[in-house]
Amino acid sequence: MTEESKIPQHKKIYEILRKHILSGVYEEGSLLPSENELCLVHNITRPTVRQALDALVKDGFISKKQGKGSIVRKPPQDIGILSISGTASAIGNQYLKTQILQKPQIKPWPENFPFELSEIENESGCIYMERLRFVNDQPVFYDINHIPNMNLPRFTNRSFENKSLFETLRTQYQIEVRGGEQKLKAVKANQMISKLLNLPLGEPVLSIERKLNTNREGFHIYSTIWFNSTKHSIFGTF
Amino acid sequence: MTEESKIPQHKKIYEILRKHILSGVYEEGSLLPSENELCLVHNITRPTVRQALDALVKDGFISKKQGKGSIVRKPPQDIGILSISGTASAIGNQYLKTQILQKPQIKPWPENFPFELSEIENESGCIYMERLRFVNDQPVFYDINHIPNMNLPRFTNRSFENKSLFETLRTQYQIEVRGGEQKLKAVKANQMISKLLNLPLGEPVLSIERKLNTNREGFHIYSTIWFNSTKHSIFGTF
DNA sequence: TTATTCTACTTGTATTTACAAGTTAAATTT
DNA sequence: AAATTTAACTTGTAAATACAAGTAGAATAA
Numbered sequence: 001m002t003e004e005s006k007i008p009q010h011k012k013i014y015e016i017l018r019k020h021i022l023s024g025v026y027e028e029g030s031l032l033p034s035e036n037e038l039c040l041v042h043n044i045t046r047p048t049v050r051q052a053l054d055a056l057v058k059d060g061f062i063s064k065k066q067g068k069g070s071i072v073r074k075p076p077q078d079i080g081i082l083s084i085s086g087t088a089s090a091i092g093n094q095y096l097k098t099q100i101l102q103k104p105q106i107k108p109w110p111e112n113f114p115f116e117l118s119e120i121e122n123e124s125g126c127i128y129m130e131r132l133r134f135v136n137d138q139p140v141f142y143d144i145n146h147i148p149n150m151n152l153p154r155f156t157n158r159s160f161e162n163k164s165l166f167e168t169l170r171t172q173y174q175i176e177v178r179g180g181e182q183k184l185k186a187v188k189a190n191q192m193i194s195k196l197l198n199l200p201l202g203e204p205v206l207s208i209e210r211k212l213n214t215n216r217e218g219f220h221i222y223s224t225i226w227f228n229s230t231k232h233s234i235f236g237t238f
Numbered sequence: 239m240t241e242e243s244k245i246p247q248h249k250k251i252y253e254i255l256r257k258h259i260l261s262g263v264y265e266e267g268s269l270l271p272s273e274n275e276l277c278l279v280h281n282i283t284r285p286t287v288r289q290a291l292d293a294l295v296k297d298g299f300i301s302k303k304q305g306k307g308s309i310v311r312k313p314p315q316d317i318g319i320l321s322i323s324g325t326a327s328a329i330g331n332q333y334l335k336t337q338i339l340q341k342p343q344i345k346p347w348p349e350n351f352p353f354e355l356s357e358i359e360n361e362s363g364c365i366y367m368e369r370l371r372f373v374n375d376q377p378v379f380y381d382i383n384h385i386p387n388m389n390l391p392r393f394t395n396r397s398f399e400n401k402s403l404f405e406t407l408r409t410q411y412q413i414e415v416r417g418g419e420q421k422l423k424a425v426k427a428n429q430m431i432s433k434l435l436n437l438p439l440g441e442p443v444l445s446i447e448r449k450l451n452t453n454r455e456g457f458h459i460y461s462t463i464w465f466n467s468t469k470h471s472i473f474g475t476f
Numbered sequence: 477t478t479a480t481t482c483t484a485c486t487t488g489t490a491t492t493t494a495c496a497a498g499t500t501a502a503a504t505t506t
Numbered sequence: 507a508a509a510t511t512t513a514a515c516t517t518g519t520a521a522a523t524a525c526a527a528g529t530a531g532a533a534t535a536a
Contacts, residue, residue, distance in 0.1 A: 008489060034516060045491050047285075050517085058296065060417075066517045067498030183471035186424035186442035204424035204442035209471075233421040246519060272486060283521050288487090304487045305528030 009044050010051035016042075017052065021061050021072055032062060032070035097137070102130035104156040106149055113146070115211050118218040121148040127155060129165075132196060139197050140232055146222040175219065180212035189226075197228040206234060245412070247282050251290035253409070254280075259299050259310055270300060270308035335375070340368035342394045344387055351384070353449050356456040359386040365393060367403075370434060378470055380434050384460040413457065418450035427464075435466040444472060 020026055033041065038049045053070055056062045062070045107128045109117060126146045133141035145165065147155075152173055160168065169175040188202045197205065206227040211220050227234060258264055271279065276287045291308055294300045300308045345366045347355060364384045371379035383403065387393075390411055398406065407413040426440045435443065444465040449458050465472060 010489080031516095036516085046517095047492090048490060051489085053517095054292075064517065065498085067500080067515085069499095069516060181474065183473050184422065184444060185467040185471050186444040186465070187467070188442055204426055206422060206424040206444070227424075229423040229425070233423050235421050236419065248519080269486095274486085283523095284487095285522095286520060289519085291487095302487065303528085305485085305530080307486055307529095 009042075010048050010055070013038065013042055013044070013049060013052035014055045017056060018059075018061060021056075026072045028072055028074050030072050031068070032072060034069055097134040098160065099132045099134065100129065100160060101132050101142075102128065104129040104147075104158070104160075106156060109146070113222075114209060115220075115222055118220075120150065120218045121220065124149045127152065129160070131160070135232060138228075138231070140228045141225065142193065142196050142227075143223055143225045148219055150216070150219055169214075169221075175214050175216055177212050177214055177221070180210055180220070182208055182210040184208050193226050197226065199228055199230070204229070208234075247280075248286050248289035248293070251276070251280055251282070251287060252293045255290065255294060256297075256299060259294075264310045266310055266312045268310050269306070270310060272307060335372040336398065337370045337372065338367065338398060339370050339380075340366065342367040342385075342396070342398075344394065347384070351460075352447060353458075353460055356458075358388065358456045359458065362387045365390070367398070369398070369403075373470060376466075376469070377435050378466045379463065380431065380465075381461055381463045386457055388454070388457055407452075407459075412453075414453045415450050415459070418448055418458075420446055420448035422446050431464050435464065437466055437468070442467070446472075 017032065026032060032038075032053075035046050035049045035053070038044075039046055042049075053062065053064065056070075057064060060073060062072055064070050104127050106125055109122065109126050125148075127149050129145050129147075131143050131145070132139050133143070135141075149155075155173075158168060158172075166177055169177075185207045186204050187207045189197065189199050189205045191201060193199070193205055194201045194203065199205070206225075206229045208223070208225040208227065210223045210225070212223070213220060255270065264270060270276075270291075273284050273287045273291065276282075277284055280287070291300065291302065294308075295302060298311060300310055302308050342365050344363055347360065347364050363386075365387050367383050367385075369379075369381050369383070370377050371381075373379075393411075396406060396410075404415055407415075423445045424442050425445045427435065427437050427443045429439060431437070431443055432439045432441065437443070444463075444467045446461070446463040446465065448461045448463070450461070451458060
């Protein structure tokens with residue numbers, strides 16, 4: 001042990017194991033090396049190993065069973081945070097298309113914004129964008145996003161056609177979503193929504209309002225979503 | 239320490255602190271006793287206390303800050319995993335009433351059950367119950383529950399009027415919900431639902447189908463929920 | 477008075493040790 | 507051969523101990 005890093009050991013082990021699971025070193029359903037083996041390999045003690053494994057359990061990468069071991073689970077595949085589940089079959093990314101209705105543009109925050117803004121968010125102004133998502137060429141998902149305009153160079157020039165908003169934020173700006181809160185409602189489709197989602201007027205639509213936390217202090221992502229749930233469901237694990 | 243119980247210490251501490259937070263012994267925003275104080279009071283060691291506090295963090299009852307302490311958060315008002323958020327104000331438990339439409343009874347599993355059952359669940363048969371939840375004396379929440387009849391003595395005799403189903407399972411049978419999956423849809427209220435939830439026929443209703451995992455192997459809780467979202471929302475943090 | 481330093485707290489990380497309890501498969505007995 | 511026991515694993519719980527790092531307020535110095 002020299003002085004090379006300030007990252008705790010248990011986090012390093014977590015990252016190593018997580019990477020190995022995601023890259024397929026350990027197959028789904030197979031067992032991770034036992035806690036004692038991990039101790040020997042990484043030259044740490046069991047409580048530290050267990051701290052890393054507890055985090056992996058919490059994040060859904062493994063499940064543990066007393067007397068047996070740590071079982072590798074199918075890594076959670078998020079689409080944002082929610083997933084879409086079709087009535088017919090699972091939906092691969094290849095069937096999911098995104099149309100940008102409103103390219104990212106800088107605007108002031110709306111008058112009656114449903115969420116309370118932090119001071120720094122208020123001063124920064126916001127970036128606004130609208131998207132429409134298609135499954136099998138049918139519109140199912142319309143979302144409006146408000147993002148604080150806090151040090152995001154060239155953001156409004158980026159294309160989000162084929163990339164996830166979250167992926168861009170994470171890889172290009174080191175902004176990671178850390179959780180958040182959401183409100184769900186079933187509402188009648190108004191004229192605009194019914195037109196966008198190709199539905200009769202007044203048809204039930206799932207409406208979601210979310211505020212997402214990030215690793216950047218005081219930086220939140222605000223989304224309003226309308227979801228056509230006639231042929232699909234919002235699917236979530238927790 | 240005689241032999242009185244097999245419940246781990248850290249779980250007992252968790253239950254005590256959880257109860258104290260929920261009953262208002264510790265105010266929102268205030269600090270919990272320090273880890274060392276809890277050690278002294280309950281005559282246990284710090285790792286054990288920390289195990290209990292970690293669980294409280296995970297379940298959203300406290301947040302911790304190094305150098306400061308454990309900060310009590312507004313307890314999440316779970317109805318199961320989801321919470322209800324009113325448009326007007328926060329909803330205290332005093333406004334939430336539960337009516338049992340169908341007392342727990344042992345039945346065979348339904349013919350076309352939407353979930354696949356494990357072998358042991360299939361053999362056990364199921365306990366069926368229906369509930370209607372009221373906020374401010376208006377019905378908002380109708381749920382049907384299927385629970386495997388696996389070693390739950392006196393379960394059908396219990397009253398769930400004022401107690402959460404999950405709380406009973408956790409405290410009386412040591413069954414803890416460990417997560418699960420759910421599907422959400424917006425649907426039109428049929429005749430039964432519109433009558434139960436006091437809504438016009440065809441009004442949008444939030445429908446949720448869930449399968450909850452527990453710490454007991456092969457034991458899942460299956461729920462179907464209809465939610466009147468005209469005056470309230472389903473609220474969730476993640 | 478104001479700014480700095482110090483001190484006494486807090487939680488975070490980590491080691492070491494011990495035993496309990498569940499699982500599995502080999503070894504043994506019937 | 508079949509059933510049982512045993513042994514060697516696995517994770518779960520728990521104690522005792524040590525030091526690191528962040529926080530906040532008191533004591534001190536400018």
